[in-house]
Amino acid sequence: MVRYRVRGGNALRGTAFIQGAKNAVLPMIGAALLAARGRTVLRNVPIIEDVRRAVELAEAVGAKVELHEKERTLVIDASELTSPVLPAQIARRFRGSVLFVPALLHRLGEAVIEGVGGCNLGSRNLDFHYLGYKRLGAVVNEGDAVIHVKAAGFTGATLYLDTPSHTGTENLIMAASLARGTTVIENAALEPEVLDVIDMLTRMGAKISGGGTGFITVEGVEELHAVEHTVMPDRLDAGVFAMAAAITGGEVNLVGADLDHLGVVRYKLEQMGVEFADHGAVLHVRRDRPLRPINVITDTYPGFATDLQSPIMAIACLADGASYIHERIFDGRFALASELNKMGADIEVKENSAVVRGATPLRGTEVTAHDLRSGIALVLAGLAAEGETVIESGYLINRGHSYLAERMQALGADVEQEISAP
Numbered sequence: 001m002v003r004y005r006v007r008g009g010n011a012l013r014g015t016a017f018i019q020g021a022k023n024a025v026l027p028m029i030g031a032a033l034l035a036a037r038g039r040t041v042l043r044n045v046p047i048i049e050d051v052r053r054a055v056e057l058a059e060a061v062g063a064k065v066e067l068h069e070k071e072r073t074l075v076i077d078a079s080e081l082t083s084p085v086l087p088a089q090i091a092r093r094f095r096g097s098v099l100f101v102p103a104l105l106h107r108l109g110e111a112v113i114e115g116v117g118g119c120n121l122g123s124r125n126l127d128f129h130y131l132g133y134k135r136l137g138a139v140v141n142e143g144d145a146v147i148h149v150k151a152a153g154f155t156g157a158t159l160y161l162d163t164p165s166h167t168g169t170e171n172l173i174m175a176a177s178l179a180r181g182t183t184v185i186e187n188a189a190l191e192p193e194v195l196d197v198i199d200m201l202t203r204m205g206a207k208i209s210g211g212g213t214g215f216i217t218v219e220g221v222e223e224l225h226a227v228e229h230t231v232m233p234d235r236l237d238a239g240v241f242a243m244a245a246a247i248t249g250g251e252v253n254l255v256g257a258d259l260d261h262l263g264v265v266r267y268k269l270e271q272m273g274v275e276f277a278d279h280g281a282v283l284h285v286r287r288d289r290p291l292r293p294i295n296v297i298t299d300t301y302p303g304f305a306t307d308l309q310s311p312i313m314a315i316a317c318l319a320d321g322a323s324y325i326h327e328r329i330f331d332g333r334f335a336l337a338s339e340l341n342k343m344g345a346d347i348e349v350k351e352n353s354a355v356v357r358g359a360t361p362l363r364g365t366e367v368t369a370h371d372l373r374s375g376i377a378l379v380l381a382g383l384a385a386e387g388e389t390v391i392e393s394g395y396l397i398n399r400g401h402s403y404l405a406e407r408m409q410a411l412g413a414d415v416e417q418e419i420s421a422p
């Protein structure tokens with residue numbers, strides 16, 4: 001059992017190092033399994049629980065994987081994949097397990113999906129993935145518990161996504177990369193992580209054009225080869241550390257953060273009173289004035305990232321006036337509200353909208369992380385609360401943030417991670 005203990009009141013100051021992106025490294029591990037020869041080297045790998053699960057899953061299908069934690073480097077040898085089964089006990093613990101399917105289909109001709117996990121945010125459908133595989137020539141059998149996909153080689157086709165799914169786009173690009181002929185994917189995702197994955201696949205020998213336009217063309221090739229690739233910085237980790245400065249009225253330097261990757265999040269924080277100064281690869285963030293309330297509508301990139309909706313809700317509690325938050329990506333992403341209300345917030349949720357009436361002082365208490373981002377939002381709330389906030393389960397936070405307590409402590413925060421027997 002992992003829990004975080006946060007004692008509030010310190011304004012954060014100093015330098016934080018932004019980790020590599022969770023949502024880029026997971027598809028890259030899936031992509032590494034497409035290479036039948038050689039070893040893939042991934043650098044700037046975040047040391048998070050999702051990466052540990054991805055390593056276990058890659059080993060379960062037969063890859064040889066070394067995770068060098070100190071060097072933040074993964075070495076993956078996928079020359080012999082032996083099993084098409086994504087076992088439930090690993091696959092159900094993280095969303096990224098779905099990104100192993102294209103490699104299993106190309107390398108073994110089938111994938112047996114015993115489960116797919118990820119944050120519990122309401123409906124998290126995979127129909128665009130399965131429809132895409134079918135249009136490329138696969139047969140999909142959706143049983144009650146297990147999904148079998150079989151493909152004796154893919155043939156290029158025109159595919160579209162009803163909405164620009166992040167992992168859906170990555171999976172269909174990977175499936176199309178080794179298909180016979182040309183595939184066109186319409187309404188593809190624009191997220192920077194998708195572009196980083198395209199960059200890696202391109203260096204592996206894939207022929208992909210149109211990344212970042214929403215309209216991607218993939219010319220299938222015969223084989224992909226192992227490469228070395230450095231994972232891009234995690235814009236969500238950067239957003240969280242910027243918000244930690246914002247909620248405590250602090251001033252931090254974020255090494256490796258890319259202001260452009262924050263999209264609309266940057267402008268919303270500026271409206272709240274946060275200042276950003278871009279010094280090349282170091283982003284300076286400070287807040288030295290009262291917080292103003294905000295209206296947020298989540299959207300796909302470059303809109304306001306849904307994964308930063310929970311953290312900004314925590315800040316909104318301290319803004320003077322009513323903030324309005326509308327969640328458009330997931331239909332169940334407001335579990336945080338009742339936890340913040342336990343800390344003294346005044347948040348009302350109606351369907352996919354929330355009104356946060358501030359400013360309400362926050363008090364530390366025992367609260368529950370219902371998912372990764374509500375967990376980190378509670379850490380932020382704890383940094384600004386009076387007294388001690390205890391957050392369980394810390395595992396969910398560790399799914400996406402590496403060395404959180406250490407990095408927060410380096411900024412002067414009183415944050416500890418406790419591990420105890422369950």
Ligand SMILES: CC(=O)N[C@H]1[C@@H](OP(=O)(O)OP(=O)(O)OC[C@H]2O[C@@H](n3ccc(=O)[nH]c3=O)[C@H](O)[C@@H]2O)O[C@H](CO)[C@@H](O)[C@@H]1O
Binds near residue numbers: 128129163
């Ligand atoms: C590992 C990873 O990269 N996770 C990210 C990814 O999740 P993920 O790729 O799962 O998110 P999607 O973009 O696919 O899902 C967004 C919405 O589209 C719907 N949908 C999606 C696919 C599909 O086949 N059918 C369907 O209806 C989902 O139910 C959801 O409501 O993007 C999310 C949205 O930015 C982020 O919150 C997650 O951090």
Ligand SMILES: C=C(OP(=O)(O)O)C(=O)O
Binds near residue numbers: 095118119307372
């Ligand atoms: C929703 C998230 O992750 P996942 O898709 O891995 O569940 C997240 O990172 O906030």
